[in-house]
Amino acid sequence: MNISDPTETFRQEARELLDLLEAGLLDLEQDPGNGDLINSAFRALHTIKGSGAMFGFTAVAEFVHEFETAFDRVRKGQSEATKALIGVALDAKDHIHRLIENPDRRITGGDVILSQLRQVVEGTPVEPVAPSPVAERTPAQKVDTTRLWRLTFFLPSDALVYGTNPLLLLDELAQIGPITVTALTDRIPDLDILDPEVPQIGWQVDIEADDPTSAIDDVFLFLRDSMELSLVPLERAPAAAIDLEEHTQLAAAPRAQEPAAVPVPPRAKAQEKAETDKPAASSLRVPAERLDELMDRVGELVIAQARLSQIAALSSDTALKTIAEELERLSSGLRDTTMGIRMVPIGSLFGRFRRLVHDLSGELGKPIDFITTGEETELDKTMIERLADPLVHLIRNSVDHGLETAERRAAAGKPAKGQVRLSAVYSGAEVAISVSDDGAGLDAARIRAKAEENRLITPETKLTDGELHQLIFAPGFSTAKEVTSLSGRGVGMDVVKRTIDGLRGTIEVSTRPGEGTTMTLRLPLTLAIIDGMLVRVGTGRYTIPLAAVEECVELPEGLEGQAKGRNFLDIRGSLVPYLRLREVFGITAPRELHQKVVIVSSGEGRVGLVVDQIIGNNQTVIKQLSKLHSDIKSFSGATILGDGSVALILDTAHLVASGQSYVDRNLNGRAA
Template identity: 55%
Template sequence: MSALDPVAVFRMEAAECLEAIEAGLLDLTHQLDDKNLVDAVFRGLHTLKGSGAMFGFEALAAFTHHCETAFDRVRKGEVPATAELVAAVLAAQDHMRALVDQPDADHGDTGQKLLAQLQAAVGSHAGAKATVVAPEPAAAKAVPPAAKKKNNWRIRFSLPSNAMANGTNPLGLLDELRDFGECTVRANTAGIPPLSELSPTELYISWEVMLSTEHDRSAIDDVFIFVMDDMELDVVDVAAPAEVVSEVETPAATVVAAAEPVPPPAAVPPFKPVEAVPAKREAAALADGRQAKAQENVRVPAERLDELMDRVGELVIAQSRLSQLASSSADIALRSVSEEIERLSGELRDTMMVLRMVPVATLFSRFRRLVHDLARETGKVIELVTEGESTEVDKTVIERLADPLVHLVRNSIDHGLETPADRLAAGKPEAGTVTLSARQSGGEVIISIKDDGRGINRDRVRAKAESSGLIAPGQQLSDSELLQLIFAPGFSTAATITNLSGRGVGMDVVKKTVEALRGTIDIVSVPGEGSEVSLRIPLTLAIIDGLLVRVGSGRYVIPLSAVEECLELSLEEDLRSRGRSFISLRDSLVPFLRLRDLFRTGTKPDVHQKVVVISTGTERVGLVVDQIIGDHQTVIKSMSKLHHDVATFSGATILGDGSVALILDVGHLVAAGQQQEAQLRVAG
């Protein structure tokens, strides 16, 4: 197995670092006086700059240095943190991403424009601290009241043995220390082994640095911030030499001091080399500690997880075949082995499913930046609320839901939320709220986008649908059917086209993507109070629990998460219900579909048919089948391109005997049942 590309590893870590910086900046927007957030953003920028320089991303390091300098001034109190500064660094962060992804590309003058914006954000508030940043008059420089005190530091540090192999350049750290002031560096070479034992990838040298600088201890710690966890660092404040002290005293003070005995300069403790054997022992201890940390989290490429999931799926199919063979055999030993393999494969399947799960927080976090930018662009005051961020969903579902949620959030902000003036006139708070929530319900996750805006105007939706030919003038529609029209291709009620919406090319993409995930969309809207769009998505797209049924001579799988209950439908009741296709279920009428007629099996119904009641949200429909075979672990296989447009089925699976069973598309069948109910009610 080939080792990971160091540059690829850096890009992954840089992406995480940029996400942390963005999160800190967005938090800082609401708490501009929070020193901890300022420090966190500064550390993130410093880490990105240092690691970028180590891996040869010089343009990234140079650009990030300016943002780091701006936040260093904020951290020191020279300039205040402002919304303009946060916006400037957020914009600069996008350029940093581009420099990470395409370091050799021509980015034009983007960097210069962003730096000018950053300088304007910092410089516009420099006057508040003029005594700090403004140069002193020439006359004042002639006799300064007191020069700034210099600190004298003795710094001893040793890096882990694999530091250079991991991309850490000790010379870069020493250069940063030299930038602070007068610096003397001594290298300890006592730990270098004989040539026969020397490894070119290991680091055996430690360093002692004597530094005279105006900077404090925190500035020295910042130099080593990127490698602090794995290194040994000893920083001691030693007494300043007499000649350094005399330079900062006034002439009068010098005369007084001359009348008294002047003590000799404080002696600097002699440099004591670290013994070679303890150094090796310490390096081994550090290596053990790093190994323990590395075992906590392991980076695995996503495609490897997909390959492993495919193998687990094949194992589940093979185990199903083995169980079928064992059930028809009288061999007790074979049955015992089959049961043991079934248990192990089930545990392996569950473990594999957990590995593929990621929290919805990874999806929700990216919308904080989107809402921040849209608020500045539209002039609206928007608060983003997230709920249920710990809910876990299959990573493939997360990846595919990103774009649909962007469309829905932008639509809520543009069409749903009113301007601050309109909200105040309507008796609402000035700030509009967009709520992203997630919760698990059985084998599904429900992701909702809710706003407290004006709601959907039904009259405008109907007028647009009639003018577009989607419905006939005056056609009777339920409220749910009317609201679902906004997902039609090219549908938009916006009066003007903006860079946010108006072209009608977003919501139909949302519906297609959700349906491709075997999910459904529900809309609830109250005029004047807001709207809520709920996406019901399967937790996983790989292996599901299904209910295996027989219709005629064919076998089909119904996702078990959608099954509410099963009822018996006798032949007499079937004949009596023809023409209305309703069953009474606890004082409510539920429409049902005869799958035998829908699939045109050409067979006679069984004497004792069954009705499987399925649901999506609040809508229910019954499916009439000939036999319920039982629970089945279903490994989902995609349909071929030839059958891609067959809406009744969402996929296929292989049964234990090697035959193929089609997986029913619950959302499509429920919609068909509701449509049939509406037609019968109109006819009645």
């Protein structure tokens, strides 16, 4: 991406303005009489119009001008900001986005949206139009058909992950009429960067049929919102037929003899927004790749500085010690500054889901109150980018499976409007992100029955509630009675699990029948550099994330013969389970006479880790373990020490969970 390209600069600014416009419209739906929200939306439109005309986006400027003219009646109090108006305005916002991202494509449908917008502000009833890429034609609209049509399509990037088979789609197209199929391979990347889960091949299909638009609409029913699709008559059609295409959502190609030149849509990335609260503040846009490269360089500097400090500690040269201390101070400051640049408020991610819930509410007919808290919580930008898909799946599951219909809620004595809450809070060395609803809760019996049907467990298998709830994340697991456009294939929760595992996080499930369900994602603050406590167990050295450490105590004598490997410590009146890392790691070297216990926490749980020696604190550059070691749950990564040796980084969340499971088993044993 060339950041100095003026058109790209306009696109970036327009994306931010469109995000503000969408947020303002959604707020306006809840507070229709708020003049500040109306003026804010109007200012965003006016800025996009002026900038679009300046940078040559004529189609954008013309469409926004008409949008602005209609919306001006709301600003002047001549029309109310009704739910119907907000719905059409959101469609108009989406159309502006398409015009900006694809200035060379023929984007249709704008005239229909503007016509609906004028009718709404003038108080004329508007028939809702289904969000179909192919508009249905009434008998009055029938025109002379063309016998030969060219269909060009590229599937969404997640189509294969969700089980879409392109060959089956081609078979369905063949049922419309005789077809000639050509594979479009010009987008296939080099082998070293090819992602096998992303469809790289497009398809050009020549169809002989009398107006196949409705049939094509049925074929791509569940894919049309996010795929590239164009339909072009190859034989010249009457003028009326060509004009009619203006009212469809299929983009016609510039020339009938060539496939539509459709650019690959850019991948959705979390946009780092500059602070605008302070008028005097200025910002500089920097490509994310440069930040990643800077972080790598800082990591190497931290490793080199640690090596220098170790050499200086063994030397009697005062000047060398002084330089090492100064370099340590500078590298620490540079590390904190670089980390701060990478940290992004999670509110930039939360804002996307308001539109998602708004659309799901209308599609499913469930009134929903969507609440977000903790938007100011900061997380590494890499985490923000990779959290979008898991949160989409969790929110859709809450809305589709969790919340009941208004009738069922009324019968259960609940308010007709359901509630979905998205929150983020700091929790020690982690950030806890929760998606909760006040729906019916998880049905344990149904989950178990489905798990037995899928042979994930046997009828004799004994599971705790927590273990049973974790089964919903198994690949292909779904309790849905039928497959819909939202759910039912058992893919979504599997995606959530794999993504969170890849981020070294954990998922907790809490549910109460009839009251709702809460899914909590616990994630480390960063994936790059952390402060660590270096400890020794036997002859090996290990790093514990310092932010997870609460305190260090000495292991009392006389406990060696009790409850092999696990026991409890009395920490100021509170019982804390402890794990002997020597036994966890299978170390046979002689133990130290005076062992230490490092108390660590994760979420609400605590556990003591018994080590032979606490060496000290250091800056830890996290290196990911290879896939060969992915099954080793006690470690979250590795780091290079100053002497060039490797120290494994302990996964405190996993160790705390192990200690807590011991507590549960101990208490259950006593109860029995």
